[in-house]
Amino acid sequence: MIVVTGATGNVGRALVDRLLAAGRPVRALTRDPARAGLPGRAEVVAFRPDDPAALFAGATHVFLYVQAVTAPLLAAAREHGVRHAVLLSSGLVQEGADETHPIHVMHATAEQHIRDSGLAWTFLRPNGFATNALQYAPQIRAGGDTVRGVYAGALSAPIHEDDIAAVAERVLLDDGHEGAVHRLTGPAAIGNAEQVAAIGDALGRKLTFVEVDPAEAGPDLFPHVPPGMLGRLLDSVAQTVGTPPEITGTVEELTGTPARAFDRWARDHAADFRP
Known part of the structure; x- marks a missing residue:
C-alpha cells in the first residue's frame, strides 16, 4: 500500500x-x-x-x-x-x-x-511549477487581451505537475532511490511574457503581457500567496530577470520520457483559462 x-x-x-x-x-x-x-x-x-x-x-x-x-x-x-x-x-x-x-x-x-x-x-x-501560471487565469477568463503581471523578463524552466508525479511514481516503485535528492525542472527557459503568449496560443487568442510595478503587486495578482511571503517572493522573481535558470535532465533520466515544455502544459490546461 x-x-x-x-x-x-x-x-x-x-x-x-x-x-x-x-x-x-x-x-x-x-x-x-x-x-x-x-x-x-x-x-x-x-x-x-x-x-x-x-x-x-x-x-x-x-x-x-x-x-x-x-x-x-x-x-x-x-x-x-x-x-x-x-x-x-x-x-x-x-x-x-x-x-x-x-x-x-x-x-x-x-x-x-x-x-x-x-x-x-x-x-x-x-523549481518553478508550470501551475504557477494559473495566477493569470482570472484575468484571462475575464476576456481581455492584456494580462498584468510582474517582471516580464523573469526566466524559469517551469515543470509540468505530471512530470513531477512521473518521477515520484518511479521513486516509489523502483529500488535504489533511498537517500537520493532529485532536482526537477522543465526542459527549457521561458519568460513570464512568453508564458502568457503560450497560454494565448493554446486558447486561440493573442494575449499581451503588461508589466506592473512590483510595488503595486498585491493579492489580485498573487491570490494564493500569503501576504507575509509576497515581498520575499517578488525579490526572488526579480533575481531571475535575464538570468538563465537551472535546467536538469532528471525527468528523462528517471522516467525515460523528456520533460514537457510549457506550451504543452498550456494546452493541457486550456480549460482552466476559459470562462
Missing part, C-alpha cells in the same frame, strides 16, 4: 492516477473525502493525524507534501510499518541558498524531520 498525502493537489492527484494505472493499491489522504473526486479504485481516507492507524496501517511507502510533515506523524508512520518517505520539497533548498527565505525554511525543516525519523527517504526538489 502506498499512502499519498495531498491527494487532491496538482501533483498528488496525478500521482494517484499513475499508481492506480500501474496496478498499485493507493490510500489517498484528503481533508474532505466527500468532495475529493478521486478515482473509485483509490482508498480515500480523511487526513486525521490523530488516527494514524487509519492513515498508515498496511502501508510501506508514503508520499508527503511539506505541510503534512511533523515529527509525530512520521513516528506514527514508522510504527505502523511505513519504510520509505518521499517528500515533495523545493528547489530553493540547495547549497548556498538563502536559509532565511520562508519557503526554504519550511522545506528544509520538513526534510530534517524526515532525516531524523529513521525512515528511508527521497527528496524531490522541483
Whole structure:
C-alpha cells in the first residue's frame, strides 16, 4: 500500500492516477473525502493525524507534501510499518541558498524531520511549477487581451505537475532511490511574457503581457500567496530577470520520457483559462 498525502493537489492527484494505472493499491489522504473526486479504485481516507492507524496501517511507502510533515506523524508512520518517505520539497533548498527565505525554511525543516525519523527517504526538489501560471487565469477568463503581471523578463524552466508525479511514481516503485535528492525542472527557459503568449496560443487568442510595478503587486495578482511571503517572493522573481535558470535532465533520466515544455502544459490546461 502506498499512502499519498495531498491527494487532491496538482501533483498528488496525478500521482494517484499513475499508481492506480500501474496496478498499485493507493490510500489517498484528503481533508474532505466527500468532495475529493478521486478515482473509485483509490482508498480515500480523511487526513486525521490523530488516527494514524487509519492513515498508515498496511502501508510501506508514503508520499508527503511539506505541510503534512511533523515529527509525530512520521513516528506514527514508522510504527505502523511505513519504510520509505518521499517528500515533495523545493528547489530553493540547495547549497548556498538563502536559509532565511520562508519557503526554504519550511522545506528544509520538513526534510530534517524526515532525516531524523529513521525512515528511508527521497527528496524531490522541483523549481518553478508550470501551475504557477494559473495566477493569470482570472484575468484571462475575464476576456481581455492584456494580462498584468510582474517582471516580464523573469526566466524559469517551469515543470509540468505530471512530470513531477512521473518521477515520484518511479521513486516509489523502483529500488535504489533511498537517500537520493532529485532536482526537477522543465526542459527549457521561458519568460513570464512568453508564458502568457503560450497560454494565448493554446486558447486561440493573442494575449499581451503588461508589466506592473512590483510595488503595486498585491493579492489580485498573487491570490494564493500569503501576504507575509509576497515581498520575499517578488525579490526572488526579480533575481531571475535575464538570468538563465537551472535546467536538469532528471525527468528523462528517471522516467525515460523528456520533460514537457510549457506550451504543452498550456494546452493541457486550456480549460482552466476559459470562462
